[in-house]
Amino acid sequence: MNRTDYALDKKRNRIILYLFHIDSCSSLPAEHNRVYFSSRDEAINAGHTPCQRCKP
Known part of the structure; x- marks a missing residue:
């Protein structure tokens, strides 16, 4: 992943926490x-x- 990518936590997504992070989090x-x-x-x-x- 490079610095311009953002990632969503799919597991938390199922619990309705739609968080996204930078690659160094x-x-x-x-x-x-x-x-x-x-x-x-x-x-x-x-x-x-x-x-x-x-x-992010």
Whole structure:
């Protein structure tokens, strides 16, 4: 993943926590629980919320 990618935690997504992170976040989920977005705006437009720890 490069610095322009944003990842959604799919596992949390099932519990209605639509968080997305940057690649250096300590809360980043396991690879198999990620969905990637090409931009922050794309993630927000899909209804997801920025992680409060990494503040992408």
